[in-house]
Amino acid sequence: MPKRPSLKGKGVDIFLGESKTKVEKEPVKGKATFYFPEKLLSELDEAWFSLRRINRRIKKSDIVQAALEIALEGLKEGKQNTPLIEYFKKKR
Numbered sequence: 001m002p003k004r005p006s007l008k009g010k011g012v013d014i015f016l017g018e019s020k021t022k023v024e025k026e027p028v029k030g031k032a033t034f035y036f037p038e039k040l041l042s043e044l045d046e047a048w049f050s051l052r053r054i055n056r057r058i059k060k061s062d063i064v065q066a067a068l069e070i071a072l073e074g075l076k077e078g079k080q081n082t083p084l085i086e087y088f089k090k091k092r
Contacts, residue, residue, distance in 0.1 A: 044064070047063055048063060071083065071084045072084070
């Protein structure tokens with residue numbers, strides 16, 4: 001006899017026979033390791049402490065993800081004067 005599907009977490013949907021709430025799952029995330037200067041890591045810690053006062057669930061990964069998305073947004077649009085491009089022009 002096959003095992004019945006789990007009813008855990010279904011609540012009222014068990015009786016109604018339909019799912020009224022659809023939970024959107026987060027996209028699968030990959031893991032990457034990068035090396036940063038100590039000063040930058042210290043500034044990340046300070047930003048993390050500051051942002052946790054607003055939302056306790058914020059993680060350092062969230063901050064880095066947001067910074068990357070903002071920095072790369074201009075490149076995707078083909079802009080020539082993005083902060084990311086200017087940063088590397090100064091480095092030469």
